[in-house]
Every structure is written in C-alpha cells, then in structure tokens.
Amino acid sequence: MGIFKRKRSGHDSAAAPAAGGKRVALVGNPNVGKSVLFNALTGAYVAVSNYPGTSVEVSRGSTTIEGEPYEIIDTPGMYSILPITEEERVAREILLNERPDVVLHVLDARNLERMLAMTIQLVEAGLPVILVVNIMDEAERMGLAIDIPLLHEKLGIPVIGAATAKKRGLLEIRQAIASYDASRHATFGYSRRMEGDITALAELLHGDYTLSKKSLALLLLQRDEEIARLVAEKEGERASFIAERVKEKTFERRESFHLDLSMERKGIVKGLLEGVIAFPDKRRITFGERLSSWAVHPITGVPLLFVALYYGLYQFVGVFGAGTLVDFLEGTLFEKYFNPWITGVVKGIVPWEVIQELFVGEYGVITLGLRYAVGIILPIVATFFLFFSLLEDSGYFPRLALLVDRLFKKIGLTGRAVIPMVLGFGCDTMATMVTRTLETVRERIIATVLLALAIPCSAQLGVIMALLSKTPGALAVWSVCLLVIFLVIGLLAARIMPGETPMFYMELPPMRLPQFSNVMTKTYTRMQWYFMEILPLFILASVLLWLGKITHFFEKLVAWMEPVMASLGLPKEAAVAFIFGFFRRDYGAAGLYDLQDKGLMAPRQLVVAAVTLTLFVPCVAQFLMMKKERGLANATIIAVFVSFVAFGSGYLLNQLLLVTGIV
C-alpha cells in the first residue's frame, strides 16, 4: 500500500523540474517497485504535484544519462490501459498527453504472466516501451527461472531483469533508455474475427493520435468514454458515423467482448512465455508466506494484531514516545534548560514586557508554541510514524484490511478504510487526505466523519493516556465512550447515507522484512509534512492567544464559554484547553495536561473533558483538509455535527458519572 510513495517534498508545489530533455514515464501495477526505481533514477530533485483537475499526485524528477538530460515521471499504478480508477485515468492521461519518449513498464517477475498483458497493450498502442522485469531476486528465491534474452527476442523490445530494491539492473536500465530505438517491436495478432473488427474501426480513424489506431479501436470497442470523446473531437464530421459503427460492433459482441479480448491476450501471453519461464516443481513456502497466513487467519490474526498494537502503539508510541521522550524533551530540555535560558535572553534584548510576553510569556511563541510542537508533539508523532511505516512496508495493512472488512461493512466502509483509520491515530489531517484512496464518495464522507469525531490522533492520544492513567478506571471509561460513539455513529451513517455498500478487493503483496532505508525515508517524509503543517499553526495560535491576552479578549472568550463548561461540570479554566483545541486537537490535550498539573480538575471532570475534547472539532488543519477534500459545505456540516456530538456526549457522560459515580 504505497499511499505516500509519491509524497516526497512538500505538497501541491506546482513547480515541475526544469523541462527540456527527453521524457521517461514509469508505468505498471501498484506494488512492483516503480517508486523505488524512480528514486534510484532521479536522486534528490523531485517535485510532487497534483495532476491538474485531480487529487492524484504525480512525481517528476530529472536525471542525466550519458550527458543528456531526462525528465522522469512516476505515474500512479495501473492495471490496464483501460482505466477504472482515477489513478489509472491519470496514468493514461500522462501517456496520452505528455508523449513520453520512453515508457518503462515495470512488472513483478513473479507475476509475469498476469502483468505481461499490459505490456502487450502498451506495445500495441505504439508506445516506446522498455520492459523492466523487477523483483527478480525474490522470483529466483522462489525457484522461478526467467529467460530474459528469449523474452526480449520474442517481444522485440528491450527487456531488463532487475531487482531495483537491491540496485540490480539499474545500469542496464539507464543504458536501455539512452540507446532506445523506437522502430522495433513485435506485433501481436488476435483471432481473425477480432482483427476484422479492429481493422473495420481503425480504418475509419484519420486524426493524429498518440496511441495507435489499433489500440484506439480496441478501446472504442470496450466502450471507453474518454477515447470516444477524443475521437469525436479529432474526427470532426466523421465522428457520428464512427460512433454509429462502434455502437453496431459493440452490440454485435455485447455478450462477452471484454472477456474474449482478455482471453485472447491471455493466449498471446502464454505463447510469449513458452520456453521463457520455468516454474519450480514444488512451491516453496517462505517464512513471509507463513507469517502472512497467520496474519490473515482470524484465530491467529486477531491476537497478532493485539501484539502489534500493544508493542507498537502502547509500548513504543505510548510509553517510550509519549513517556520517556516527552519527559526528556519537554520536562528536562525545555523546562529546565531551554526555556529559562531563552527567557533570560529575550528579556535581556527586548525591554517591553508586551513583546517579551509574545515570545516567552504564558502563551509565548517559544515557551508555549515551540515547546508544545517540539517537546510534546514531535516525539509522539515521530514514534507513531516510524511504527506506521514499518507496518506499511511489511505488507501488513492489506491483511489487516481483509480481517476487518466484515466489521467495517457494518459501518458503511470496506476493509480498505482501515488504512486511513489507523493513520488517523497518527494524524487525522493526514488521514483525511488519504480517504481519497477509498472508492466511493459515500465511503469517503463516512470515513471523514469518523476521523473528525472518534479517532484521536497520536499526540492527543499520548497526552490523554498520560493524563488518565493516573486515575483508575478513567482510561477505561474514556475508551468505552469513544468506541461506543465510533460504532453508533458508524452504524447510523451506514443507514442514513444513501448509496450501496461498496465491494472489497485487494491485492496482498508478499509479507517481507521492511528495508531500513525505505522506512526511514517514509518516516522522515511524513514527519516533514507533519511539521510543516503544524508548526505555523502552533505559532499562529500562540500569537492569537497572546493578542487575546493583551486585549483581554481571551478572558471574555473564557467567560463566554463558562456556561458551556459549567453544563459539562468543568471549571471555567477548561475553556482554555478547548480554545487551544480548536487550533490543534493535540494542543488542546496538552492544555488539559497543564490544568491537571495545576490540580484544577477532579477525576470525573478530567474524564469528561478528555472525552469531549477528543470528540471535539477537528483542528484547523483537519478542517482545512476536509474543506479541500470534501468541499466547504460538507466540511462545515461535519464540523457542526461533530461539535454537537462532542458537547452532547460530554454532557451525558457527566450526568452519567454523577449518578453512577464510576470515576
């Protein structure tokens, strides 16, 4: 699951690297090591941007091969030249519009037979294809023997065996790009009937196209609407006649055209692979496969999940990140050394107390904003992202997805949504962005609501766990509350939201030991993204709070919120945490932490405040992301709904605790 594969430097920067030079596009299925190859080819100079008019990200980089400059484009994963998903559509758009000089088709050696079908489509479309048979090392370990030179001979295009993760084949790929000769490639023949249909349509096309007429004819026969529009544009007055002919042909073959075509392509692939690939007599069962079978079996998978969560989230993120590291950074480094020192420095330079307050006061940019961001949030988020990247690279998430699919169907989602949900425990803003990988709008909205409402982010989680663990029973009440609200809202959303239950399907990439450097790069990229996102907000929040304080607006705000706080049974100082919470959820939680330190809250009040704050409005960043992904109207409705549920639940919980006296 490479959600963040193409997330390298910043976001939405429209700046593409210096154009000019030849273009090389990387295409292929997801999980075949395209991005690793991309990184290996381009090095550090990469720009990631949304493809115009879509939310799909495309990375571009540049490189020099034998003295010539090249632009390298990493396209989103595609299974076929006929697109289904938005990612596939973008990948094809790039092939159509950017006319790459070389198309590197990367595929997985272990699944040569299945993936070669797309090579055929690319070659048939007249694209300048170089075939990279990747992951050769693992194929060899499984006992597969692939005759690369013979495959090259049969296909007529350059074929390179590679293992990009192990840097194998990179030199050959560069050479092949430099010496690419577009004139040679094999042609593939279909059955006479199919060829007849193709020719009948291809003959009618006279425009200038990137793709071959044969390929266009086949796409038209598969009722590809985009290609139909393209043809209608280019053919002018002949268009309606062509559309008529396409209609006739598709009707003639309405029974099974897709299937017939796939079967014929399968036949061609079979012919190509004759003598090229030799399978081992017996499947070798690797440790990864054994681990995989444990991970997907409900009896072993659920305990395994708990083990992963216990050690990964609780011990590593909770105890180590939020405990040890925060104690050291915030408690020792900031409170003991940095803050007193910087306070002294600032006071020495700036004589005006108001300005001193801005930097080093109660809500100072440095003493509060920076301390929160670096001292509390950073260690927690860093440990979480490290854990998440490890899980991601081991191939565990697709397995977790299939394990929870049945459960998630009940709340209107599919197993696929488990990835944004888990990521939400790291950063809800990032997770909201990732909901775009879900297939239907309905799923995306439900997931966005649940993220905004009931999934606490790691920073918040860490602080709240530290807060509540001091009171017996408090943590249990808080967890049960959140779980109940998550399920109830999910069940309701599944009922209320119109639309069908989406289907669940997912490829399970082999489980493998994550590579250290990859995990580190991913963690670093996420951290960078996160920090760029939150630091300005923290500083802005500090400035606003300072402004509020010197103008006494802040006190008024706290006073206004007093009745709300009172109805929840909270002291009026708790309003501060909620005001913080609007800037960042974790900021708010950290504010609670301070209140607890001052001994202002009884255990019951602490639980109520924690629950309300966890449920409360997504922070500004998350709200902005919701607006970007779901639109202003939806985002506003969700925010209002979430606030309502948060304070409503807080009120009810307070009453319940008063009556029962659990905490």
Next chain:
Amino acid sequence: MKLSEKAEEILEALWIACEEEGKPHLDTETITVAPDDPAYKELASLAFIEVRDGRVYLRPEGKDEGMRTVRRHRLAERLMMDVLNIRGDSAEAKACEFEHLLHEEVDAKVCTMLNHPTTCPHGKPIPPGDCCDTAKKSGDLGVVPLTELKAGEEGDIAYILTEDDTKMRKLMAMGVLPGNRINLMQTFPSYIFRIGYSEFAIDTALAREIHVRK
C-alpha cells in the same frame, strides 16, 4: 403418455400433501381444479389416484409421476429465480406455466444447467432425477461459485457471472480469467485466493460471482 396440465396440477398438490406433509388424502375443495374436471377421470383411469366421497387419494402407482411433477415445478422455480432473475409472485405464476414444458429430458437438461439443485427457492427439497444420481456417481461437482469451495481447495475458473462491467474488469485485472487455476486459501473473514503467484482478498459478494469447476 402425457398428462394434461390440470391433471399435473392435481397430482402435484396431492403428492406434496401425501408424501411430504403426511396427510392421508386431499379434499377436492382444497384443490384448485374444479371437482367435475375431466382431469380427475384422466388420472383415475391411469390408476394414479382414487376419488371417493369428495376425497382424493394418491395410489402407489401415481407416486412416481407425482414426484416428477413436483420436481419439474421446483426446477422451474429455480430457473425463474437463478437464471432469469424473476422473483416474487410473478416468478411463481411463470414457474407454474413453465413446468409443463419440462418434459422429455428437458428437465434433466435444466437440472444439469442449474447444477442439480437440491432445494427450491422456498427451501423445499427437489426430488432428485436420474441425472442427479449420475452426476453424484461420477463425482462431478460441476461449476460452483467460489463460495462453495472449502479453504485449501483448487479449481479452474469457468466463468464470471456479473452484471457489473466494472466488477468484471476488476476481477479480470486480478487474473480471474476462465481457464486460470484458482487456489482458495481462506474463506473467513474474507475470501483469499491465489492465482499464479499473486494473492488477493475479496468479499463474499465478489466471491459469489466467480464460478469454478473443481
């Protein structure tokens, strides 16, 4: 010998009452065919039934033919529902008309096409015919949805049955193509299968659309 449609209706109702529900007889009023209909005479002359004092009895000679009429009716119901996708009352009415056409081995052909179903859509058993016995003896399970396989079993993909073009293409992109060997690895909580060296997980709804020959 071919019975009239009315005679078949009588025999069908009578067989269900006597053989399945264990009643000794049926009153003529409870049968949809009027008591003075010649169909009764027709059946009586074949010694399939006996009519005494407004009660109809099933004779041992009529049991076989009775069973076959019920079989035809229930097969017709399955055909309406599974293949033609007609449901509800209209399915029932159409099945009633259709069953009378399932003579002379047509029932065996329909039965084979439906892969020898054992129950009708209402859950009642379909009496097995000769074709079912032959199939059972040869051990040929025929074509079944992937959901019918047990974990660890293998099969050849026979066809994909779906009305949704996108689903079809998605499955084909996963290598789910007729003729490919599919190895079912797990059935709960999701279906996991392997084709070649790739593994995929799908939900029950999708698994139901993949039809496999064991």
